[in-house]
Amino acid sequence: MFKDIAFGQYYPTSSFVHNLDPRIKLLLTVLFIVTIFFIQTYFSFLVTLVFLIVVILFSRVPVLSVLKSVKGILFLVLFAAIINLFFVSTGEVIYEKVITDWWTFRITWDGVHNSIKLTLRLIFLITGASIISLTTTPMRLTDGIESLLKPLKVIKFPVHDIAIIMSIALRFIxxxxxxxxxxxxxxxxxxxxxxxxxxxxxxxxMLPVLIPLFVSAFRRADELAFAMDARCYNATEKRTKMRKLKLGWRDLIATLFVAGYATFIFVDRYYFLGLDHVLFPGVF
Amino acid sequence: MAVVEVKNLSFTYSKKTPYQTHALTDVSFSIEEGEFFGIVGATGSGKSTLISHLNVLTKIQSGEINVLGLSVKEKKNLKSIRFSVGMVFQYPEYQLFEDTVEKDVAFGPKNMKLDKEEIDRRVKEALNLVGLDYDLYAKRSPFELSGGEKRRVAIAGVIAMEPKILVLDEVAAGLDPEGREDILKLIKKLQKEKCPTVVLISHNMDDIASLADRILVLSKGRVEFLGTPKEVFKNYDRMNELKLGVPLATRIQKKLEEKGMSFSDVCVTADQLAHELKRISAKEAENV
Incomplete structure (x- = not known):
């Protein structure tokens, strides 16, 4: 029974974040991910952490569920951190050992900082991305993507067909x-x-499982095609939507909140070089 | 002797998530050797979860189950329990996969690591038992057969393993009236000739009433009734409340009772009702 398998990651509850327009959520997630790559100072990382905690609180998703998705990439994060630690050779040297005449094993302060920042960046990235999948049903996500891709219709990109293929695929998982x-x-x-x-x-x-599965997948595809035909489904005509996406006050607040956060990060990066030097003198 | 003993079985799906559902709560019963045991319950009452415990397809969470004296909790018993409990699931024809009927029926016996001659003997016997002529069907592809024939092949695949207990989940679902009748006759025949202990899940109260020795009624994962068809179906109102209903014979009896007739016993099959009616009319003739 599929009750046993939580579908996707979606965490069913009702919250401020759940009720946001999926288009807004998609755009804000992209903005967040881009912003993360501009973070330079530890102070900004701290602000990002606070920002994420606020978002998680407003999404009413248990922190444990969010951390679960971070666990999935822990190996990748550790790997990247170690590579950075060993192969960044600029900055003040902490430890040095000549191994061969062409390679000196060297750990530097730059390497340490880089590893820590990379780790934080990746963890925040996954956290941010998992919040959207935890709070949005796959169907709403597809609706959002379809709506966002609409401008591509101008260059004859079959937006609607792609969307219907995506929703059928999701529906049948x-x-x-x-x-x-x-x-x-x-x-x-x-x-x-x-x-x-x-x-x-x-x-x-696996053959005794795969063969019956393929047979039934084709049978279902056939039946679905018949059912769609019987209801005169036609992708080329102007179709209306059952669930119309509508922007509301929540979307405005969320946009302002994320935009405010992004502005802060950019300002911290470009105008107060090293804000954390002012705030935590001597530490970094 | 009890071949299946279930004690205080409880089961919860997706524990500790928002999807958590209690499928079974404190279910206890036992099935005797040679018994035709019926299980009924509305959709989602836990029937399928219950029977999937009987051959360890679902890992037991709490409670106890013994099959032929073997505990399902012990890993070493897994194989012998699986081979002694034959499972025919809903729409079993969807599990056919081999390119010939013969090979498909042989899949189970092959997994039991029997030798070739024994496998051949069992395949032949199983196909003939389910009423498919071996010479005609053995080399055909299971995918080109009719729905009823496919189902028979799937049942033969389970019968060929010569299980001690046969479990059937909604075995007549989706068949036409004649096919349904045939399959039920087949089940009776199988019980007589091959596998005396049968567990049958069905939504059709008439089938259950005429076939089963005892019936277990599940409601929301709990045991509602357990007893002979007469004991169960005398709870006319409760069975209707559970959206299960009662056999047609019982329904007719109830209507007649409302019209003022009085019966000495609950009737659950047409035969019983006819018998009662004959007795009543004989009595009336006497009184006249």
């Missing part, structure tokens, strides 16, 4: 998952083992 689960159970009940043997044997043991 839980159905197919459910079916996979059922088929796996049925074959397990007939004594199939899926987790033993080598790679080839394992791949072969």
């Amino acid at each position: 839980p159905t197919l998952l459910d079916e996979t689960h059922k088929t796996i159970n049925a074959q397990k009940a007939r004594g199939a083992a899926f987790d033993t043997g080598g790679l080839i044997k394992k791949a072969k043991s």
Whole structure:
């Protein structure tokens, strides 16, 4: 049963962030991600942390759910941090050891700072991106993307078709998952083992699941096409939407809030070079 | 002897998430050897979750289950429980995958690591049991058969494993009236000739009433009733409240009672009702 598998990441509740227009959420997420790459000072990182905490509080998503998505990229973050630590060779040297005549192992203050900043940046990036997927259903996200891509219609880009393909694909993920689960159970009940043997044997043991799954996927596609045809579905005509996206006061507040944050980061970067030197003298 | 013992079984889906649902709460019952055991319940009452516990497709969370004296909690029992409980799921025809009927039916026995001759014998026997002529069907692709035939092939695939307990989930769903009748006859035949203990899930109260020795009624994951068809269906109002209803014979009896007739016992099948009516009319003839 697909009840067992949380679909996507969506955390179902009602909150300020949940009720935002998906287009606004998409645009603000992009703005946030861009802004993160302009952060230079530790003070800005601190502000970003506060900013994210405020957003999470307003989304009423448990912090644990957000951290779960960060856990997924922990390896990547550590890897990048270590690379930075070892291969940045500018700045004041902390530790030095000549290994061969062409390579000296060197850890520098610049390397340390770079690693810390990179780690923070990646973690904030994933946190920001996961907030949108935690608070927006895939369907609303698709609606948002479709609406944002509308200008591309001018160059004959099939925005609507892409959107309908996306929503059908999303719609069938839980159905197919459910079916996979059922088929796996049925074959397990007939004594199939899926987790033993080598790679080839394992791949072969998936056939009793994959074949019925493909058969049913094609059958469903056929049935869906019939059903759409029967309702005179026609992608080329001007179609109206059942869920119309509408901007509201929430969207204005959210935009102002994120824009304010972004402005602060840019100002900190370009006008008060090293604000944290003023605030935390001697530390950095 | 009880072949299946379920004690205080509870199960929760997606624990500690907003999707959390209690599928089963404190379910206890046992199934005797040679018994035809019916399970009924509205959609979402936990029937499927319950039977998937019987051959360890769902890992037990709390409570206890013994199948043929083996605990489902012990990992070493897994294989022997899976092979002794034959599962026919809803729409079993969707699990067919081999290129010939013969190979598909042999999938289960092959997984049991039987030798070739034994597998061949079982495939032949299973196909003949479900009423498909071996010579005619063995080499055909299962995908070109009719719906009813596919279902028979799928059932044969389970029968070929010669399970001690046969579990069937809505086995007649989606078939035409004749196909339905045929499948139910087949189940009866299988019980007599091959596998004496049968567990049947059904939404059709008439089928259940005429086939089952005892019925378990589930409602929202709890045991509502457990007893013979007569014991269960005498709870006329409650069964209607649960959106399950009662067999047609019971419904007719109720209507007749409302019109002033009195019966000595609850009728759950047409035969029982006919019998009662005959007795009543004989009595009336005597009185006249």
